Amino acid sequence: xSRSDTPYASLPDHCFWSxxxxxRDLMDIDPxxxxxxxxTQETRIATAGSxxxxxxxxxxxxxxxxxxxxxxxxxxxxxxxxRSFNYGTFSARYGNIYTARQLLQLAQRARGLFKPAEDVWxxxxxxxxxxxxxxxxxxxxxxxxYIADRERHYAAxxxxxDETELFVFTFGLTEAWRSKVDxxxxxxxxxxxxxxxxxxxxxxxxxxxxxxxxxxxxxxxxLRQNNPDCKVLMTVSPVPLAATARAxxxxxxxxxxxxxxxxxACEELERVVKDCVYFPSYEIITGQHARGAYYGDDLREVDxxxxxxxxxxxxxxxxxxxxxxxxxxALTAPLRDRPVAAGRRAEIERAMRLICDEExxxxxxxx
Amino acid sequence: MDLRVTAYGHSHLSAYLxxxxxxxxxxxxxxxxxxxxxxxxxxxxxxxxYRDGEAVLSEAITRRIRFTLRRDQPxxxxxxxxxxxxxxxxxxxxxxxxxxxxxxxxxxADKSRTVLPFDLIKAELAVLANRNTLxxxxxxxxxxxxxxxxxxxxxxxxxxxxIRANPGVFANNIAAxxxxxxxxxxxxxxxxxxxxxxxxxxxxxxxxxxxxIAEAGYLKKGLxxxxxxxxxxxxxxxxxxxxxxxxxxxxxxxxxPQSSGATP
Numbered sequence: 336x337s338r339s340d341t342p343y344a345s346l347p348d349h350c351f352w353s354x355x356x357x358x359r360d361l362m363d364i365d366p367x368x369x370x371x372x373x374x375t376q377e378t379r380i381a382t383a384g385s386x387x388x389x390x391x392x393x394x395x396x397x398x399x400x401x402x403x404x405x406x407x408x409x410x411x412x413x414x415x416x417x418r419s420f421n422y423g424t425f426s427a428r429y430g431n432i433y434t435a436r437q438l439l440q441l442a443q444r445a446r447g448l449f450k451p452a453e454d455v456w457x458x459x460x461x462x463x464x465x466x467x468x469x470x471x472x473x474x475x476x477x478x479x480x481y482i483a484d485r486e487r488h489y490a491a492x493x494x495x496x497d498e499t500e501l502f503v504f505t506f507g508l509t510e511a512w513r514s515k516v517d518x519x520x521x522x523x524x525x526x527x528x529x530x531x532x533x534x535x536x537x538x539x540x541x542x543x544x545x546x547x548x549x550x551x552x553x554x555x556x557x558l559r560q561n562n563p564d565c566k567v568l569m570t571v572s573p574v575p576l577a578a579t580a581r582a583x584x585x586x587x588x589x590x591x592x593x594x595x596x597x598x599x600a601c602e603e604l605e606r607v608v609k610d611c612v613y614f615p616s617y618e619i620i621t622g623q624h625a626r627g628a629y630y631g632d633d634l635r636e637v638d639x640x641x642x643x644x645x646x647x648x649x650x651x652x653x654x655x656x657x658x659x660x661x662x663x664x665a666l667t668a669p670l671r672d673r674p675v676a677a678g679r680r681a682e683i684e685r686a687m688r689l690i691c692d693e694e695x696x697x698x699x700x701x702x
Numbered sequence: 703m704d705l706r707v708t709a710y711g712h713s714h715l716s717a718y719l720x721x722x723x724x725x726x727x728x729x730x731x732x733x734x735x736x737x738x739x740x741x742x743x744x745x746x747x748x749x750x751x752y753r754d755g756e757a758v759l760s761e762a763i764t765r766r767i768r769f770t771l772r773r774d775q776p777x778x779x780x781x782x783x784x785x786x787x788x789x790x791x792x793x794x795x796x797x798x799x800x801x802x803x804x805x806x807x808x809x810x811a812d813k814s815r816t817v818l819p820f821d822l823i824k825a826e827l828a829v830l831a832n833r834n835t836l837x838x839x840x841x842x843x844x845x846x847x848x849x850x851x852x853x854x855x856x857x858x859x860x861x862x863x864x865i866r867a868n869p870g871v872f873a874n875n876i877a878a879x880x881x882x883x884x885x886x887x888x889x890x891x892x893x894x895x896x897x898x899x900x901x902x903x904x905x906x907x908x909x910x911x912x913x914x915i916a917e918a919g920y921l922k923k924g925l926x927x928x929x930x931x932x933x934x935x936x937x938x939x940x941x942x943x944x945x946x947x948x949x950x951x952x953x954x955x956x957x958x959p960q961s962s963g964a965t966p
Binding site: 411412413415416419420471472475477479483484 | 791796797798800803805816817818819820821822823825826829
């Protein structure tokens, strides 16, 4: 039997390893195959997830897509300070969400369905949110401010869930730490960035494929409770674990396990959840074709070229952005400042310097 | 031997320039060689430049400060630099009115306005202070080995009518958005001063303004200049002798032998 008689004969090039990458520039290698829906520049897009998800937000802003941010700093706050307090990093000020369980519990907390027993980490004169411990430098100086800010945050999460048209989530980890009391999952091990680790109260968990699938399905159900048409795009972060809590495993093996679980979970979720699709940014960065070229010197951080490759394929397959624009994607695209507030502020700042000068040079005290 | 004092400043220095003239004419500044150095002369502008996104003093400014330090050989320095930057936030109302709690000062927010987290507005003011007033203070501390009095700007003027009649640079924004309530202006000013106070360490000494220049925290009427944020020469006449007196004490303190704790 010749190869032309097999089911492979009619398959396109992307199905064959050799044809998928041979004689192609790295940036032309495209494992996406086809987009599942179209995103316009009016589509409200919300993001959440691990560190890698921040890149998605950055490119959406730069390419003038409708990056949906529901928790913004007040206009008197400058973009730099707002960024340092993690406004605009994601659609709401939740910081990195590494696991599906953390995402689900965020939605449950925002909807008033879950109130963790571990409510705040009191660090002397500072108050840390256990579920977003790095959200602002040094934490909150007052408990009242913390509580008020958390309520604003929950409202912003609810609005994001209710109004976004596309929710992009980047799965980061399967390993997590949780409360033994009520299962509340922390983004970071207590003690790493606030709080104090207590083996009587905290335990390690390494989520399985089924748990990831169940948690994410439960989240999507909550998301679509008031927003039934919301589409979901899933990615897996190509960033390796910084550390594993499993003493019997190398972090290299633990990373392989964790990413494999997440990748399989995405495959399963795509199968069982309507309008919930996987985008292969993980493969674009980690695939053999890249020969590790997209990683920085620490072999962990993804460099800008890698992010550009991912985002250009997203733009090509999911948007109507012209090809020349896709190719011209800026390599470094800082989050765009709010033009009105920033402009007015700069104008006042400039003018105030001028008036100070004018008054001293020309003015006479009125005594 | 006269005490040698050099004061550096921008628009708020004008009150001291006037005071120096009138006090010296009246023989009311004995025992001091006071030099007031204006850093907002046309040839020195802009005094602050941005390099790679970082605010730095211009070469013209740093040359001017170094030259005058060499020329005057001061024993103490007064920093009256900048000090209006907090008004970027404080002066005019915003389309989304804001306020903030400051429980330690027993200052509470008007809850009908957006209540900003204290840490957030403090961080914002700290950025403004760091790239304006404190930029000068740090440079002075790096280039002058004696005591430096960090003199805060005068308190805000609490009278809306005066500001509306003399809106200066804020005219357009006040016309468009109105004025922030005086309580918010004062609270932002106080927080800004708190930031300056926290930044004053070692030889840099935050100078607490005397109570007599204020009424309920606001700049006392009669000390207002015909501008939205500046004090007049009378204000300078009140402060200047006190500043020189404080400088004299700080110079003496710095010169006093430090006790080693050892028994002779």
